[in-house]
Amino acid sequence: MKRYEPLSVEAKWQGKWTAGRSFHVEADPSKPKYYVLEMFPYPSGRIHMGHVRVYTIGDVVARFKRMHGFNVLHPMGWDAFGLPAENAAIKNKLHPAKWTYSNIDNMRSQLQKMGYSLDWERELATCDASYYRWEQLFFVKFFEKGLVYRKNSPQNWCPDCHTVLANEQVEDGKCWRCDSEVEQKDLEQWFLRITAYTEELLKDLDTLAGGWPERVLTMQRNWIGKSVGCEIDFPLEDGSGNVRVFTTRQDTLWGATFMSIAAEHPLAAKLIAGKPQEADAKAFIEKIRNMDRIKRQADDLEKEGVFTGSYCVNPVTGAKMPIYLANFVLMGYGTGAVMAVPAHDQRDFEFAKKYGLPLKVVINPKGQNFDAAALTEAYTDPGVLFDSGPFTGQDSSDAKVAIADWLEAENKGTRAVNYRLRDWNISRQRYWGAPIPMVYCAECGVVPVPEKDLPVKLPLDIQVREDGRSPLPDTPEFVNTTCPKCGGPARRETDTMDTFMESSWYFLRYACPQEDTAPFDAEAVKYWSPVDQYVGGIEHAILHLLYSRFYVKALRDLGYVTHAEPFANLLTQGMVIKDGAKMSKSKGNVVDPDDMVAKYGADTVRVFMLFAAPPEKDLEWSDTGIEGAARFLNRLWRLVTEELEGIVMPSGPCLPVDQSRLSPLARELRRREHAMVAKVAKDIEGQFQFNTAIAATMEMINFLYANVEELKKEDPEAVSSAVNSLLVVLSPMAPHVCEELWEAIGHARLLADEPWPAYDPEALATDTVTVVVQVCGKLRGKIEVAADADEESVKAQALAEENVARHIEGKTVRKVICVPGKLVNIVAN
Ligand code: ANZ
Ligand code: ZN
Numbered sequence: 011m012k013r014y015e016p017l018s019v020e021a022k023w024q025g026k027w028t029a030g031r032s033f034h035v036e037a038d039p040s041k042p043k044y045y046v047l048e049m050f051p052y053p054s055g056r057i058h059m060g061h062v063r064v065y066t067i068g069d070v071v072a073r074f075k076r077m078h079g080f081n082v083l084h085p086m087g088w089d090a091f092g093l094p095a096e097n098a099a100i101k102n103k104l105h106p107a108k109w110t111y112s113n114i115d116n117m118r119s120q121l122q123k124m125g126y127s128l129d130w131e132r133e134l135a136t137c138d139a140s141y142y143r144w145e146q147l148f149f150v151k152f153f154e155k156g157l158v159y160r161k162n163s164p165q166n167w168c169p170d171c172h173t174v175l176a177n178e179q180v181e182d183g184k185c186w187r188c189d190s191e192v193e194q195k196d197l198e199q200w201f202l203r204i205t206a207y208t209e210e211l212l213k214d215l216d217t218l219a220g221g222w223p224e225r226v227l228t229m230q231r232n233w234i235g236k237s238v239g240c241e242i243d244f245p246l247e248d249g250s251g252n253v254r255v256f257t258t259r260q261d262t263l264w265g266a267t268f269m270s271i272a273a274e275h276p277l278a279a280k281l282i283a284g285k286p287q288e289a290d291a292k293a294f295i296e297k298i299r300n301m302d303r304i305k306r307q308a309d310d311l312e313k314e315g316v317f318t319g320s321y322c323v324n325p326v327t328g329a330k331m332p333i334y335l336a337n338f339v340l341m342g343y344g345t346g347a348v349m350a351v352p353a354h355d356q357r358d359f360e361f362a363k364k365y366g367l368p369l370k371v372v373i374n375p376k377g378q379n380f381d382a383a384a385l386t387e388a389y390t391d392p393g394v395l396f397d398s399g400p401f402t403g404q405d406s407s408d409a410k411v412a413i414a415d416w417l418e419a420e421n422k423g424t425r426a427v428n429y430r431l432r433d434w435n436i437s438r439q440r441y442w443g444a445p446i447p448m449v450y451c452a453e454c455g456v457v458p459v460p461e462k463d464l465p466v467k468l469p470l471d472i473q474v475r476e477d478g479r480s481p482l483p484d485t486p487e488f489v490n491t492t493c494p495k496c497g498g499p500a501r502r503e504t505d506t507m508d509t510f511m512e513s514s515w516y517f518l519r520y521a522c523p524q525e526d527t528a529p530f531d532a533e534a535v536k537y538w539s540p541v542d543q544y545v546g547g548i549e550h551a552i553l554h555l556l557y558s559r560f561y562v563k564a565l566r567d568l569g570y571v572t573h574a575e576p577f578a579n580l581l582t583q584g585m586v587i588k589d590g591a592k593m594s595k596s597k598g599n600v601v602d603p604d605d606m607v608a609k610y611g612a613d614t615v616r617v618f619m620l621f622a623a624p625p626e627k628d629l630e631w632s633d634t635g636i637e638g639a640a641r642f643l644n645r646l647w648r649l650v651t652e653e654l655e656g657i658v659m660p661s662g663p664c665l666p667v668d669q670s671r672l673s674p675l676a677r678e679l680r681r682r683e684h685a686m687v688a689k690v691a692k693d694i695e696g697q698f699q700f701n702t703a704i705a706a707t708m709e710m711i712n713f714l715y716a717n718v719e720e721l722k723k724e725d726p727e728a729v730s731s732a733v734n735s736l737l738v739v740l741s742p743m744a745p746h747v748c749e750e751l752w753e754a755i756g757h758a759r760l761l762a763d764e765p766w767p768a769y770d771p772e773a774l775a776t777d778t779v780t781v782v783v784q785v786c787g788k789l790r791g792k793i794e795v796a797a798d799a800d801e802e803s804v805k806a807q808a809l810a811e812e813n814v815a816r817h818i819e820g821k822t823v824r825k826v827i828c829v830p831g832k833l834v835n836i837v838a839n
Contacts, residue, residue, distance in 0.1 A: 014647035016611020020746040024125055032762050033127040035083055037521070037537040044080035045538050046072040047517055047577075049546030049554070050087045053113040053135075054094060057120040059586040059593055059619075059631065060547070062603045066616045067583055067625050067698065068545045069126045073742035074694050076127065077766040083538050085520040086121065086128045088114050090137035092509045093176055095442045099474045106442040107470050110137055120604060124612045125745050127762070134523045136512035141519065142444035143465030144529035145511055148561075150447055150458040151568050157203045160456070163435055166302070167195035173479045174439040187478060194300050199437040200446055200505065204560045208429050211559055212236060214575055221579040223626070226551045233552050235430025240414050241345060242423035244269060247321040247330060253277060256344025256428055259351065260417065261409040264398035265372035266324050266349035270315065270336035270361065273298035275346045278318070281333055285319025291335060298337055311338055313361045324349075325422050326399060336361060344428050352388065353380070359388040372398050373406050434557065436508040441480045443506025444468065451493035451500040460494050466502065480504065513554055514561040517541050517576060535571055544577040545625075551582060581698060584628040586619075593631070601631050613744040614640045620700035620743055642704075643747050646711055646740075650733060650751045653718050657726045660756035663687070663735035663767035665727065675717060676725035683732040684773040686710050690739040691766065700743065707740045730755075735767050783808045784835045785817045793834075801828050808834040 027033065037043075048068040051061055072084040088110075095106035102109070114135060121128070134141055152158045166175040168185040174197065179186040204211075212234045215227050239258035246253065253269060271278065273295040282291040294316045298306075305311065315336035322331050331349075338357055339348050352362035353369045362369055369382040373393040380389060392406040400416075401409045417423035437446070445466040447459035459466055469488050472481050482488055482504040493500035515529075521538040522531035546554075555577070562576045585592050588599040606615050618639035623629040650658060664687060672680060689706045693699035710732065714721070721729050733755065741748035741761050752761040781804060783791045791813040795804050805826045808814060818838045825837040 012651070014644050014747070016613060016643075016747070017608070019750045020123070020125060020612050023746045023749045024122060026749075026760065027125075027127075027762060028130075030760065031131075032760065033082075033084065034129050034131050035081055037534045038081050039537060041081040042079070043083065043538055044072075044075040044543075045083045045541045046075065046543045047083075047085065047520075047541045047545070049544070049550060050089050050513070050516060051117065052089045052092060052094070053110055053117055055113045055116065057117055057603050059601055059603055061121075062124065062615060063586055063619050063629060064545055064547070064583050065121065065124065065126055066619050067581065067700070068543070069124075069128075069616075070620065070694065070700060070742045071543050071545075071698075072127050073745065073762075074691075074766075076762075077738075077742070077764065079765065082127075083132075083520065084126075084128055085132040085523075086126075086130065087132075087134040087516060087520070087523075088117075088136065089509065089513050089516070090114065090135045091142075091443045091506075091512060093178065093440060093442070096440060096474055096478070099442075100476060100478060105470070106474065107137070110135075110442075123607055124603075124616070127745075132520050132523045134516065134519060136444075136509075136516065137442075137468075139465045139467050140526065141516075142468075142507075142512065144519070145444055145507065145515070146447040146459070146464050146466060147461060147529060148515070148565070148568075149507070149511075150461065150464075152202060152564060153448075153458050155564075155568065157206060157564060159201055159203065159433075160198055161201055161433075162196045163199045163201075164194040164299075164302075165197045165199070165439075167193045169193055171477050171479065173477065176438070176440075179478075194302060197437075197439075199435050200448075200503075202434040202436055202560075204434045204557070205429065205431055207560055207563050208234060208236075208431050210563060210574075211431075211556065214559070217575060218578075218580075222577075223580065223582055226548070226555070226580060226582060229551050230556060233431065233556065235428075237428045237430075239426060239428070240417055240423045241426040242325065242349065242417060244322040244325060244331070244349065247323055250280075251277075253322050253333070253347050254345045255347045255349045256426055257349055259354065259410075260413045260423070261395065261398075261401075261406045262351040262354045262372055263324075263326055263349070263413060264395075264401075265351045265353050265370045266327075266331065267329065267352060267368045267370055268331045268350045268362070269322055269333040270339050270348045270350050270358070271318075271333060272339040272341040272346040273335050273337070274341035275335075275339075278335060281318040281320040287317050287319040291316050291318055294335055298335075301337070306338060306340060313338060313357060313364060315361060315365065317365075332367070334361070334365070342432065343430070344426075353382060353385060354388050354390055356388045356390065359385070370397070372396050434508075434510075434560075436511055437505040438508055439480055439504075440506050441468075441472070441474060441482055443509065444511065445482075446503040446505050446507055448503040449491060449493060449500045450503070451496060451498060453498055454493055454495040454500075457493055457495050457500070463494065468506070480506075482506075510553060510557050514557040515565070517544075517558070518562075518565075518571065530570060532570070536573075539571065539573050540575055541577045543579045543581065545581045545583060547585075548582040555580075581625060583625045584623065586629050586631060588631040590630075606636065610636060610640045611643075611746070613747045614643055617642065617704060617744050621704045622701070624701060625698045642708060642711075643744060645715075646736075647747065647751065649711060649714060649718075650737075651754060653715065654722070654729060654733065657722055657729055658733045658755045659726075659730045660758075661727065661730045661734055663731060663738050664769055665731035665734075666770070667727070667731075669773075672728065673724045675720055676728040679713070679717070679721060679725070679728050679732055680773050681775075682710060682713055683728075683735050684769040684771075687735055687739055687767050687769040688771075688774065694742070704740075704743060707736055710736050737761065738764055738767055779831050781808070781831065782833050783811055783814050784833065785814060786837055786839075787835065788817075790814050790817050797831070801830065804828055804830075805834060808836065 048064045072082050076082045090110050095110050098109050099106045166180050170188045170190040180192050237258050240260040243252040282288045315334040318333045320333050350358040352358040353371045371380045371382045374396050375393045395401045395404045395409050447466045449457045521534040525531045558576045565571050593600050618636045622635050686706045690703040693703040737748045737752050749761045778794045791811045821838040823838045827835045
């Protein structure tokens with residue numbers, strides 16, 4: 011028989027699957043559906059091992075569900091807009107579109123060589139106008155609904171390149187191209203009002219529990235960051251008004267000794283005006299303006315501030331509190347002002363120590379009294395209130411409620427909730443993105459492009475600029491237009507959309523990618539949604555998932571979809587690492603999937619990836635591991651084509667047989683066959699334990715090899731059934747080699763169309779024997795035990811038997827004698 015030659019085998023079956031449209035699906039309400047989706051790739055040029063891993067995992071699930079009778083949607087496409095295309099264009103003098111589409115062609119053929127069960131007829135690329143036109147329509151609909159607005163927002167700005175920089179283009183606070191110090195500059199930007207959905211985004215996380223990893227749910231909750239507390243007014247000392255703070259610790263109000271406000275706080279200018287500190291304060295404000303928000307929120311930020319020269323008054327103690335500008339207070343959160351409680355907040359503690367401000371202890375642990383002067387750090391735990399007026403002696407968690415009530419009754423403050431979540435800035439000052447469909451008219455102001463004029467096409471006959479600035483503002487054919495309202499001259503918006511705008515709804519578009527009269531075919535979207543199993547990297551656990559969740563809710567409220575959550579189940583796979591580090595060009599530890607497929611075949615690469623680690627864990631690339639996977643498939647090949655040549659028939663898996671006619675060895679084979687089918691199914695279904703599933707098939711192969719001669723003689727039919735089962739259950743993992751062997755043993759039908767075998771639970775039972783149990787030589791009971799049960803468990807079962815237990819009650823068991831398979835005698839007195 012011929013040798014196993016993976017490359018020809020794989021090309022052959024890929025051809026057959028394509029020709030037979032094996033993985034093409036249509037919505038069919040008479041069948042249960044299952045939607046498997048892996049996060050679509052950015053077309054960077056080549057597939058890497060991380061891609062291979064995630065698509066292999068998804069493919070096993072897709073094939074497995076298909077075999078279980080589901081109508082499986084498993085599509086693929088390209089997240090095709092974005093900055094790397096522009097950077098590559100500058101470097102290689104190649105148009106971003108050319109670069110992108112040729113990368114797509116290359117990566118498509120790489121993916122096709124992996125044998126994934128994808129419905130390629132649904133392929134989409136987000137840089138096609140046929141895709142982004144609908145996104146532009148959503149943008150307009152969102153605008154009409156008040157979910158889109160314009161606002162000034164600080165951006166990274168390179169003063170030498172005169173351009174806005176993406177965060178990835180800022181390296182160590184410097185421009186990636188020219189190394190100039192990056193500044194923050196206020197620019198008008200488009201925002202999506204994702205905060206209109208904050209509570210729903212938070213609340214609906216509960217509906218995902220069980221389907222999503224707990225860790226991802228926590229990350230989403232933290233990102234939304236709901237804080238419950240109070241807003242409290244602090245009168246200015248000169249009586250000219252109040253400073254309002256937001257606090258989650260109203261129980262520490264009596265301990266507030268100074269006030270910290272943001273440099274951007276609207277009162278700042280008034281507070282410093284005419285004060286000796288004015289010049290210092292102004293310099294400080296200037297400095298903070300140019301610091302980015304992320305740095306200002308970092309835990310290890312060196313606390314810094316300046317005194318404004320003004321004071322306010324603690325509304326409950328009457329203490330005079332100096333007002334400071336502080337670098338860690340942000341204007342965009344709460345009220346931009348913080349009542350500083352240095353004894354109970356670590357940031358305030360550090361600040362107070364640095365500037366010699368007073369500490370006042372107002373919370374003590376039970377049965378202890380702190381000395382403020384002796385504190386070496388803030389005491390932030392709960393405790394008992396101290397020196398806090400009428401609340402002294404109360405437990406701090408009770409006091410939070412009582413003080414909130416009291417503040418409201420006394421008109422000194424109100425309960426308040428704050429969220430960390432901010433609206434989504436979708437403006438990018440880049441060329442390679444979907445144009446924002448807005449027009450500026452001197453007469454009418456900002457006007458959305460009407461639906462009939464969509465798409466606003468990104469002009470392709472354009473030269474990218476050496477300095478990285480978007481060429482769009484300098485392209486009159488694009489910029490100059492007429493106002494949709496008054497017909498007068500108008501300018502187009504030249505910013506493009508954040509690429510997260512494309513990835514927030516592609517999973518809906520897959521339901522009907524060719525639909526050209528509407529973004530979706532409502533029936534198709536309804537049938538396929540939500541995605542039943544989403545697979546992707548943990549790096550997308552926050553933004554991509556949050557934006558997609560927002561999109562689905564917003565589209566639901568616009569009447570486009572009927573569901574509320576896009577992804578019912580989520581699997582986050584680990585990284586592929588080599589020599590302990592993530593594979594990357596800069597580390598020089600990249601293993602190229604193409605090379606591996608050329609050397610071993612796709613099935614071997616797939617099996618290695620699935621076998622080497624559970625999906626959520628990092629996977630360490632290993633040359634011996636891939637060799638092992640290759641040997642395994644070769645062993646399977648030799649078993650079927652050499653050792654069992656002519657024995658295995660296309661009988662189908664899990665053949666029903668008359669148990670009684672089986673020899674003990676055939677009976678054992680049958681037990682193992684059914685156990686394997688059950689185990690592989692159990693391991694894959696919802697568990698993703700592909701490694702143990704593969705191990706179960708390895709055991710079967712070992713058993714067949716070990717007993718091949720006897721089995722051939724005793725029971726070719728049992729062998730046939732077992733091998734048929736083996737090929738079927740291994741096929742989601744190693745689809746090509748299984749198809750080839752399936753054909754070799756005489757099947758005419760594709761293995762890809764084979765249903766999962768129905769195993770017989772009875773076949774799983776091991777043989778049992780009856781054992782008599784005596785107490786001091788007298789027959790007292792009978793027990794059924796497994797034929798291969800060990801002595802200890804037989805003895806235990808004997809002692810537990812009801813009749814036996816009755817006879818030894820109150821006695822001491824002296825000895826238990828066991829005659830294997832026959833008798834247990836218990837000596838007791
Ligand atoms: C007094 C206090 C005492 C506070 C104490 C904490 C501990 P989260 O949970 O993140 O919402 N804060 C309020 N606004 C701020 C801003 N714009 N920039 C920086 N910090 C701000 O945090 C709420 C707490 O963060 C608030 O409660 C406030 O400090 C501070 F022992 O008020 B706290
Ligand atoms: Zn106009």
